[in-house]
Amino acid sequence: MLPHKQIESKLQAAVREIIPDADVSAILVRPCDPKFGDYQSNALMSLAKARKLNPRQLATDVLAKLDLANICEKVEIAGAGFLNFRLKNSLLVQTLEAAARGEHLFFSKAATPKTIVVDFSSPNVAKPMHVGHIRSTGIGDALQRTLRLLGHRIISDNHIGDWGTQFGKLLLGWKQILNRAELERDAIAELERLYKIINAECDANPARLEEAKSELVKLQAGDAENISIWKEMIRLSQVQFDTIYSRLGVKFDHALGESFYNPWLGEVVNDLLAKNIARESEGAVGVFSDGSVPPKEDAFLVNRDGEWIADPALVRKSDGGFNYTTTDLATIDYRLKTWLPDEIVYVVDDRQSGHFKKLFLIFGRWKKDEAKKTKLIHVGFGKIMGDDGKPFKTRSGDTVKLGELLDEAVERAYQTVCEKSADLPEAQRREIARVIGLGAVKYADLLPNRQSDYIFSWDKMLALQGNTAPYLVYAYARIKSIFRKSEGGNLKPEIKLAAAEELTLAKHLLNFGITLEAVAEEYRPNYLCNYLFELAEKFSSFYENCPVLKAEDQATKNSRLALCDLTARVLKRGLETLGIETVEQM
RNA sequence: GCGCUCGUAGCUCAGUUGGAUAGAGCACCUGCCUUCUAAGCAGGUUGUCGCGCGUUCGAUUCGCGCCGGGCGCACCA
Numbered sequence: 001m002l003p004h005k006q007i008e009s010k011l012q013a014a015v016r017e018i019i020p021d022a023d024v025s026a027i028l029v030r031p032c033d034p035k036f037g038d039y040q041s042n043a044l045m046s047l048a049k050a051r052k053l054n055p056r057q058l059a060t061d062v063l064a065k066l067d068l069a070n071i072c073e074k075v076e077i078a079g080a081g082f083l084n085f086r087l088k089n090s091l092l093v094q095t096l097e098a099a100a101r102g103e104h105l106f107f108s109k110a111a112t113p114k115t116i117v118v119d120f121s122s123p124n125v126a127k128p129m130h131v132g133h134i135r136s137t138g139i140g141d142a143l144q145r146t147l148r149l150l151g152h153r154i155i156s157d158n159h160i161g162d163w164g165t166q167f168g169k170l171l172l173g174w175k176q177i178l179n180r181a182e183l184e185r186d187a188i189a190e191l192e193r194l195y196k197i198i199n200a201e202c203d204a205n206p207a208r209l210e211e212a213k214s215e216l217v218k219l220q221a222g223d224a225e226n227i228s229i230w231k232e233m234i235r236l237s238q239v240q241f242d243t244i245y246s247r248l249g250v251k252f253d254h255a256l257g258e259s260f261y262n263p264w265l266g267e268v269v270n271d272l273l274a275k276n277i278a279r280e281s282e283g284a285v286g287v288f289s290d291g292s293v294p295p296k297e298d299a300f301l302v303n304r305d306g307e308w309i310a311d312p313a314l315v316r317k318s319d320g321g322f323n324y325t326t327t328d329l330a331t332i333d334y335r336l337k338t339w340l341p342d343e344i345v346y347v348v349d350d351r352q353s354g355h356f357k358k359l360f361l362i363f364g365r366w367k368k369d370e371a372k373k374t375k376l377i378h379v380g381f382g383k384i385m386g387d388d389g390k391p392f393k394t395r396s397g398d399t400v401k402l403g404e405l406l407d408e409a410v411e412r413a414y415q416t417v418c419e420k421s422a423d424l425p426e427a428q429r430r431e432i433a434r435v436i437g438l439g440a441v442k443y444a445d446l447l448p449n450r451q452s453d454y455i456f457s458w459d460k461m462l463a464l465q466g467n468t469a470p471y472l473v474y475a476y477a478r479i480k481s482i483f484r485k486s487e488g489g490n491l492k493p494e495i496k497l498a499a500a501e502e503l504t505l506a507k508h509l510l511n512f513g514i515t516l517e518a519v520a521e522e523y524r525p526n527y528l529c530n531y532l533f534e535l536a537e538k539f540s541s542f543y544e545n546c547p548v549l550k551a552e553d554q555a556t557k558n559s560r561l562a563l564c565d566l567t568a569r570v571l572k573r574g575l576e577t578l579g580i581e582t583v584e585q586m
Numbered sequence: 587g588c589g590c591u592c593g594u595a596g597c598u599c600a601g602u603u604g605g606a607u608a609g610a611g612c613a614c615c616u617g618c619c620u621u622c623u624a625a626g627c628a629g630g631u632u633g634u635c636g637c638g639c640g641u642u643c644g645a646u647u648c649g650c651g652c653c654g655g656g657c658g659c660a661c662c663a
Contacts, residue, residue: 318661586623
């Protein structure tokens with residue numbers, strides 16, 4: 001058991017002795033400012049407050065029952081009732097040596113593994129993946145990797161947009177203005193061209209819109225020609241998706257698109273109607289307020305000029321077509337029946353928070369018992385803005401295509417590799433540029449808190465200095481360079497810590513697991529970014545001040561080599577968890 | 587109008603049950619490559635945490651009000 005878990009567990013036991021009925025699940029310890037110690041707990045102050053006790057007295061009482069022999073130095077009560085813990089050097093060394101022997105890597109698997117469906121990326125058929133997709137794809141992938149690492153059973157599912165009204169227009173375009181040669185050359189660009197032209201025509205001309213609708217109706221009715229064209233569009237899009245995902249190293253267990261759920265949509269609506277959850281209104285079918293909460297908190301009401309009016313979620317349009325709420329309900333139902341998950345996590349733009357709020361409420365009304373067993377979670381994220389504060393576009397007003405962004409990143413990285421490492425063979429420089437360029441883009445997107453909008457900047461996203469992926473990979477490559485020069489020999493799992501930089505680095509290694517748990521708990525990969533950046537910083541400082549291969553004696557050299565190796569392993573594993581590769585040399 | 591969300595250093599952003607003297611990167615200045623990769627290290631400068639009130643031993647964090655930005659508000663997803 002990792003030291004902080006031991007402290008926590010002993011602390012909880014001590015609290016239980018003083019206050020037998022206390023809920024000790026919130027009694028936690030956290031890494032803290034080194035001037036106070038290695039770990040801190042402020043939990044006793046909250047507990048004292050809730051029970052109207054004197055916090056310092058409570059801390060004193062708990063401390064009297066707290067036996068941390070062999071774990072910590074003398075525990076101190078500070079301030080209003082903080083407990084400050086300083087690890088015994090012997091335990092720190094033991095923990096590192098166990099890691100050096102391969103017994104752990106500073107994290108432990110979840111005590112109760114959960115089954116979690118992670119729904120992310122969800123690109124649309126016949127449209128190019130653009131810069132916005134980096135968010136859902138990168139965050140979703142980092143989360144599935146983190147949860148898997150912690151021992152959960154993950155089912156990742158790409159809910160591809162392969163159905164919907166846009167296909168009416170696409171079919172019309174395909175039949176009337178398709179350029180076969182262009183389709184061969186760049187299928188997605190050609191499909192996008194078709195859509196833009198027909199869409200503009202439909203806006204201007206109602207007759208054109210009717211034509212498109214009629215193509216859609218034929219598709220929905222199973223018309224053989226339209227089905228065949230539709231399938232071809234999906235196939236062409238899938239080629240694009242596969243190319244991008246392969247470059248990004250993103251894998252899904254399933255890619256059940258919206259169309260997969262078509263067979264059940266009618267049943268869903270009928271069932272909702274039969275159970276009086278939905279009702280007809282103006283020819284459509286929708287789910288309305290059930291009056292169970294005050295209007296202000298009611299997701300199905302909206303205030304217009306002082307009056308509360310219905311804001312339903314439609315599940316069937318007046319023309320008989322279905323809405324995405326219907327598809328999403330069928331999807332939840334399918335996932336629950338198929339995988340029995342404890343959670344379903346949706347990594348989707350925050351602008352859809354209203355949709356998910358309603359969706360989850362409707363599902364709760366529709367399938368009460370199943371809904372109780374499964375947590376439905378919307379992990380939202382902010383928009384990517386241009387430097388004018390508006391949604392990010394290229395100078396010509398187009399969205400930035402993801403493939404082109406990745407190309408640019410790799411190209412910029414290549415320029416730098418050629419400057420810094422001109423002596424490496426070209427193939428190796430290309431490979432380094434690929435890893436660094438893609439890593440820079442992913443890391444720049446994962447670093448900000450996912451909820452905030454951020455301003456896109458080529459220079460920032462492709463930056464190779466500062467708090468970036470290249471900095472982290474560079475730290476890794478420097479360690480690997482040491483080992484290339486260490487002339488073999490087996491690593492000895494014997495650690496001794498003397499220099500301040502060694503201690504700082506060693507203690508930071510121990511916090512890898514806490515960080516992973518925080519990422520999983522709040523679905524925030526940026527915690528891991530910051531942890532790894534700090535690790536690289538602490539390593540760099542160690543590297544400057546503590547010679548490894550030229551250490552003063554053999555024992556120190558062995559110990560430092562072991563520290564280097566552990567740092568490299570955590571960096572590699574951590575970056576891998578963010579979906580970022582490493583190189584041995586750069 | 588109503589709801590959601592955001593407002594932290596010159597710029598871009600962090601800030602983990604409310605917690606100790608609010609941090610990082612970029613930019614700017616000063617040092618450091620005849621010792622393991624200078625994509626680096628060491629140090630320096632920068633704040634009414636939008637404003638006000640409240641809860642609390644303690645508020646960037648919670649509540650209320652105001653100001654300012656963004657998003658959403660029935661047959662697109």
